[in-house]
Amino acid sequence: MRAANIFHLGNKELRSLLRDPVMLFLILYAFTYAVYIASAAMPETLHKAPIAIVDEDRSPLSTRIIDAFYPPYFLSPALISRSEMDARMDAGLDTFAVNIPPGFQRDVLAGRSPTIQLNVDATRMSQAFVGSGYIQTIIGTEISSFLQGYRANPPPPVELALRARFNPQLNKSWFGAVMKVIDNVTMLSIILTGAALIREREHGTVEHLLVMPVTPFEIMAGKVWAMALVVLAATAGSLVFVVQGLLAVPIQGSILLFLAGSALHLFATTSLGIFLGTLARSMPQFGLLVMLILIPLQILSGSVTPRESMPDAVQFAMMAAPNTHFVILAQAILYRGAGLAVVWPQFVTLVLIGASLFGLSLARFRKTLAAMA
Template sequence: MRVANIFNLGVKELRSLGRDPTMLLLIVYAFTLAIYAAATAMPEALNKAAIAIVDEDRSPLSARIVDAFYPPYFITPSLIDQAEMDARMDSGLDTFALDIPPNFQRDVLAGRIPVIQLNVDATRMTQAFTGSSYIQSIVTGEVTSFARRYRADTELPVDLELRARFNPELNKSWFGSVMEVINNVTLLSIVLTGAALIREREHGTIEHLLVMPVTPFEIMTAKLWAMALVVLTACAFSLIFVVEGFLSVPIEGSIALFLVGALFHLFATTSMGIFLGTIARSMPQFGLLIILILVPLEMLSGGTTPRESMPDTVRYLMLAAPTTHFVMLAQAILYRGAGFSVVWPQFLALALIGSALFSYALARFRSTISTMT
């Protein structure tokens, strides 16, 4: 093995990547616009939901209910008549349509139990579920305070003092942006290394490498360090300028320590990319393989759903995946400010998994090259 060969071959990979506008566009998008979209487009959060109200009572109480819906949870309600309600919902203009019946205030003051009809467009699943609870709470609170003539403070037997650790604002964009960075590190590392190998095969340049005085180890290692360097640089840029800068998401821990952990993770995932590149014979095949591999890795790694909520079989099986340990490491450092004394087990696990994947991918790469000679 010659270090010079590995370095020069890696520079060749960087130059080849620089001449591929599609891959460059993917890298830029994955660490800029994709991060912003994941941080700001959280569908489970109720934000500016469209609501229309049919006020058939025209009383102070109904007006009070109408005024209770305001941004950011709801847009200003559209006051419509009953004939428009179904048509507007069929057209997708409203997610919620509230129908306040005639004599509603009189029935409330008389001690009767009047019924308010709430129509919900359930195709907007997350908003429908969350918004229904919000509307029920708002209407109940306004009716109760109107009937009592004042807003009563409920005296609870126990005072619960909430202290939200690591995300005191309970801002979902803090979680979404960082997790998107973590997921895109995995995605790009696999895509870039696998595509680099397939590109060599499709362009016929792999044969040129075979007649040069370089070993399969040098060829593979060069692809790994070059693509890992690109992903690591893009990741650092995204954390500093997009997450911390543009989105104003506070990073509690050391970005340098996280990048070292990302380097261990990239050792494993770039090896995985080489392995998939030896199996696939074309870029379409490689894309289908990535779907089969990447979706379970991201969904079951603990980034989307806590691992404690998963079946025991899945939890133990995913300990063999590098993404599980990388998510644990990244969340501990970036969210909770953990140091190396806390995350060293994840570093060790990534080193072991990466070594195993590298060895297996190298054996497969050598086998593939030997069949071509």
């Protein structure tokens, strides 16, 4: 009867979830519109950056440099005077201000090294960092092309052949969409299982379970498989209809293999959700616990920044977190088309972490039920 009890208890959780419009809206939002926002909100390398140019040379070379800045990377340059440069940047009108000095073309043709001043509004961090390199490259390219009409330039001794694999367009929206799905798998699995336990406690239905011929293991297993199934189905739908369909993000590997890894990850995170649900006494307390646990898990797992850039102590500590291994296998499968021969260590690690969290949560759940009996 144990398997039948687990099945019926899981069905009870699914029916309870269907009667909760707030949770249903959260699931729908997290795997549809939130994924789209994460993709669309990821800025391009440089997009419509405002730039102003002070042309004190007014030569063919300076005109050529001005004409080199155009959308979509930059807005059409605003031609201003030198006295306006600082005032416009103080007012936030320009991210970049370029000052071409008088006699610039003459000094370039004479072989001297004239200086172009570039002012950058570094409060716009992403644009300031990337845009400075763009501007330097554009100006250098235009000067080299201009000089070819006057004297021959020797070819460079080394030519860099750049090949971007897996994302040849360097499209950041591909990264944002997939990573949002991965993060939402963890978030929803913890929230749904913990909220289901607290909801039963608040509604007084836990006492009904205590008088039924079911064990704490069966109660917990029923919650785990039901909530994991919901999140797994939402993940598959989001990947197929939102990521691949609406956003046209190419998935390189097997979605079924990714869902298998997701199921192992959900085994761990749903157990963690129940553990947090036993610690919290109300839904507000549970929300605070989720914030304390979920944010470090997501930020330090490698889904936001590469793990290699983190301190060694943080990398070592996060090896005990299921998110770390889930992000590794998800990126390998969805981005690089890896097979089971590559990601099997992450699968085994997730089984071990999930079993440990399930055992810990079960012990805490039994203690909580014993205190209520």
